[in-house]
Amino acid sequence: MTRSAAAQAGGAHLLYVAWGYPPSRGSGVYRAWATANAFAERGWRVTVLTADRETFALTTGTDTSLEARINPSVQVVRVPFPAPGFRNDVRKWSRLRAEAPELWNGFYEWRGQRMFPERVYGGWRRALEHAAREIHAANPVNLTIGTANPNVDFIPGFVLHEAFGVPYVMDYRDAWQLDVFSGNRITAESSAVDRWEKRLVAGASEVWFVNEPILRWHAEVYPEHASKLRVVSNGYDFAPIAVPRTDRLPKASLVFGYVGTISAAVPIREIIDGWALARKRSALVRASRLELYGHLSHTATANSDFEAQRERFKTHAISHGGSLQKSAVSAKYSEFDALVLMAGAGRYVTGGKVYEYAATGLPIASVHDPANDTSSALAQYPWWRGSARADAESYAATFIEVAELAAAQTEEQRAAAREWARRFEREAQLAPRIDGLAELIGAVGTEEATS
Incomplete structure (x- = not known):
């Protein structure tokens, strides 16, 4: 033949x-x-x-x-x-x-x-x-x-x-x-x-x-x-993305989630500083928690920057649940009210979770260098908010804005966002x-x- x-x-x-x-x-x-x-x-x-x-x-x-x-x-x-x-x-x-x-x-x-x-x-x-x-x-x-x-x-x-x-x-x-x-x-x-x-x-x-x-x-x-x-x-792979639950609308407390590798390129200290500032300034964020899931590097080597921040987690309602197998990701997304997108600096960088995040229909807080190509990838997503600068003050403002979006988002709005994101399948x-x-x-x- x-x-x-x-x-x-x-x-x-x-x-x-x-x-x-x-x-x-x-x-x-x-x-x-x-x-x-x-x-x-x-x-x-x-x-x-x-x-x-x-x-x-x-x-x-x-x-x-x-x-x-x-x-x-x-x-x-x-x-x-x-x-x-x-x-x-x-x-x-x-x-x-x-x-x-x-x-x-x-x-x-x-x-x-x-x-x-x-x-x-x-x-x-x-x-x-x-x-x-x-x-x-x-x-x-x-x-x-x-x-x-x-x-x-x-x-x-x-x-x-x-x-x-x-x-x-x-x-x-x-x-x-x-x-x-x-x-x-x-x-x-x-x-x-x-x-x-x-x-x-x-x-x-x-x-x-x-x-x-x-x-x-x-x-x-x-x-x-x-x-x-x-x-x-x-x-993104459409099948693994679960529909987030809507049984707590409107919400007085929220679960922010991150799923992905937390490499040394991620400015973890500044992100935690921003989360801590947001908790001081917003009763809604103060009543909420931040859950992180993922390996701490792309290899077996630990992320020392992340480990140095662990002692602050309990004080600021942050947890690290370790890595997730692919089969468990869908269920975990359904437990979140908003997503946190963390990435290293660089205008040539596109985070691997960008499209998967959009497929959930959830509000997304981008806490990274705004020049990162992730920003352009999500610029038209209706529930995305990016930080103006790569510092704790800007990250805090982003956390607060996204918290308010998540507290008010309706099931219909979330479904519309998911439909918009199908272009990234x-x-x-x-x-x-x-x-x-x-x-x-x-x-x-x-x-x-x-x-």
Whole structure:
């Protein structure tokens, strides 16, 4: 069957490469999980190439409930991830590593970056290449999508394109040469990273970004490839969002909630200062509480800034309920009256929970740098209020305003907000690209059949 016939029959084969895939609970895992599922639901044969479960248990932590939601038709191929920093069983160490760990680690990192210029992940290149070739040999691939970071995830697409002409897509959740928080370029022109990215972008059929500011930055760097660049926002998964309860309207006390990773980039001290000020100035906020749920970093490393603030929690009616599995998120949203959106500073940053928050129909208090792209993403949401500045005074004003909105919001208003937010459903973000890529591989197949 030619690629054109495969696409028309809905049987095209997608190789999807994602270091972080369920049961990982790390940054970007929901995008990877949902994208692979979306292609499978549209009739594509999907193979996911990812790391082994042990890697996630040792690094990001795991969420088995999300793994259970992988489309049953998706084939998952797990390749052992060799990074030594994640292998801490000293019984398996070599004598050199045990006696000279700094020397050994330095040599391993140097060797990995010679394979591919990315710290920690570069040494995974050979395993990915080998796995991609085996998958293609057993079941010819029509399209490859690699999602980054890590950027080594782009290698299988590049290899299959170079060897067999298979089209590939680069899906950036952040950026490789742009620091999305500072806005600075973090690599030198003509560096190994710069040379690799130029090669990859030149060969790609499409390059995806999560927001318009990141796309514009890359369009300036690669003007000759600007026509390939696309915004594919994260969106939300409609099914897991529960309808918040309305049995306490009007409300004399409220539950503000945050669900998401609380990384070191989040200005947690200023946010708590703002909440404390709001409690002093508003009887409604003073009668309310703030519940936080989520891991304290994207890895197993604790967030020291957050831990330093814990002693203030009881005084200011704040709690941290730990992390939530994906299956528990819906029920938790139904317990909140308003949502708190926290994020690191940076105009290129779009918080991963933005669209999911909007889908609840609840009022949202954004307590972060107003230049953050989250603000533009939610600017038209009728129940969103953003802080004018990234400081405690502005955060306090936002908490008070959103508390008043939440106390008065009716069931009908909430339903209307939920309907407005349907434009952010992940299917709406992915469907145009899936259709476009089906046409692309059909065109490639037609060219092959007539050549």
